Amino acid sequence: MAPLPYVRVALLVGFSVFLTLVLGFGLPAALGFLAGCCGYPDASVTECVVALYLVFVVYVAMPRLPRGTVKIEGKAVFITGCDSGFGHALAKYLHQKGFIVFAGCLFKEKDGAKQLQEMHSERMKVLQLDVCSDEQVAEAAAFVKANLEDSGKGLWALVNNAGVSTFGEVEFTSMETYKQVSEVNLWGTIRITKALLPLIRRTKGRVVNLASMYGRMGNALRSPYCISKYGVEAFTDCLRYEMKPWGVKVSLVEPGNFVAATGILSRDLVAATAEKLWREAPPVVQEDYGKSHFEQHMALMRSYCGSGQRDVAPVLEDIADAIVSQRPFTRYNPMEPHWWIRMQVMTHLPAAISDRLYF
Numbered sequence: 001m002a003p004l005p006y007v008r009v010a011l012l013v014g015f016s017v018f019l020t021l022v023l024g025f026g027l028p029a030a031l032g033f034l035a036g037c038c039g040y041p042d043a044s045v046t047e048c049v050v051a052l053y054l055v056f057v058v059y060v061a062m063p064r065l066p067r068g069t070v071k072i073e074g075k076a077v078f079i080t081g082c083d084s085g086f087g088h089a090l091a092k093y094l095h096q097k098g099f100i101v102f103a104g105c106l107f108k109e110k111d112g113a114k115q116l117q118e119m120h121s122e123r124m125k126v127l128q129l130d131v132c133s134d135e136q137v138a139e140a141a142a143f144v145k146a147n148l149e150d151s152g153k154g155l156w157a158l159v160n161n162a163g164v165s166t167f168g169e170v171e172f173t174s175m176e177t178y179k180q181v182s183e184v185n186l187w188g189t190i191r192i193t194k195a196l197l198p199l200i201r202r203t204k205g206r207v208v209n210l211a212s213m214y215g216r217m218g219n220a221l222r223s224p225y226c227i228s229k230y231g232v233e234a235f236t237d238c239l240r241y242e243m244k245p246w247g248v249k250v251s252l253v254e255p256g257n258f259v260a261a262t263g264i265l266s267r268d269l270v271a272a273t274a275e276k277l278w279r280e281a282p283p284v285v286q287e288d289y290g291k292s293h294f295e296q297h298m299a300l301m302r303s304y305c306g307s308g309q310r311d312v313a314p315v316l317e318d319i320a321d322a323i324v325s326q327r328p329f330t331r332y333n334p335m336e337p338h339w340w341i342r343m344q345v346m347t348h349l350p351a352a353i354s355d356r357l358y359f
Helices: 004-037 044-061 085-097 111-117 134-147 175-203 223-246 267-280 283-289 291-304 313-324 337-348 351-358
Strands: 076-079 100-105 124-128 157-160 206-210 249-253
Touching (some): 076 134, 085 100, 085 313, 100 134, 111 124, 134 175, 157 175, 157 313, 175 206, 175 223, 206 223, 223 249, 267 291, 283 291, 337 351
């Protein structure tokens, strides 16, 4: 049997050739048939192909068309997870745009929160927030209501950014880890949304939830994270349906690989997690999988450290668009092209095909 990498290359090349033949011969034939049904001569097929390709180029290559913007002055935004990463950068970004920012930080006395406090701006309000704590979420909601210029007008936007990530094969991952990841990523998102939604409804404002490309497709070693982000996707869809009659827009942002930009995965973290996974694995799992297999997968995780995009600007711009556009998109996909293609393949093609291509 051919090694898996060669099989994968052969499948990708075969799929590319197949797609080329379909587009080269099948598409003109289909367009010719449609043109004939509509009474147009066969010569119009070329024009149809050119027009279709032009639409494709415009869709993929053209910058996002303006869809109107809301007035920013006096509007307040609540962001969770502002200690570091996307949340920290977003708090500064939206403050610069003129928003009143309520920045929820897990560690109010550490550097991330202190940097925001040291801006000494009346429009930057830093508060203690553990999204896993019912008490702290209730206190945060009360703080927001008390510090709005006009609580009757409500809160314009909520950005559910707080999240954690981990890795490990299913049999090496404890139930406690599954619960901890979902407690932050999923239940934390739901908890803070329920607390602030009455204020959002008053303004007919926005809820923006950060999911992930792994909220749309699974991956080996990432089941705790994928499960939690799949849940965020489902919750956001349901909330969007419910909020439509209220005039509240609900959007999802699905970032790709931004490990290099956020530093969410480091070699020290991989080493500590690997040690914990092996130590806590049942003896039968250690014996059946073997240390060599385990170390191979941990080396794969180490290879991801420092990978991906180094600039968080695409994520910040998409979140801002969801907040300020009069007609925000349902989903935003700030990710590298190869990840976007993989997501389309895994969500639109039969699993038998995507499984052979990627696993």
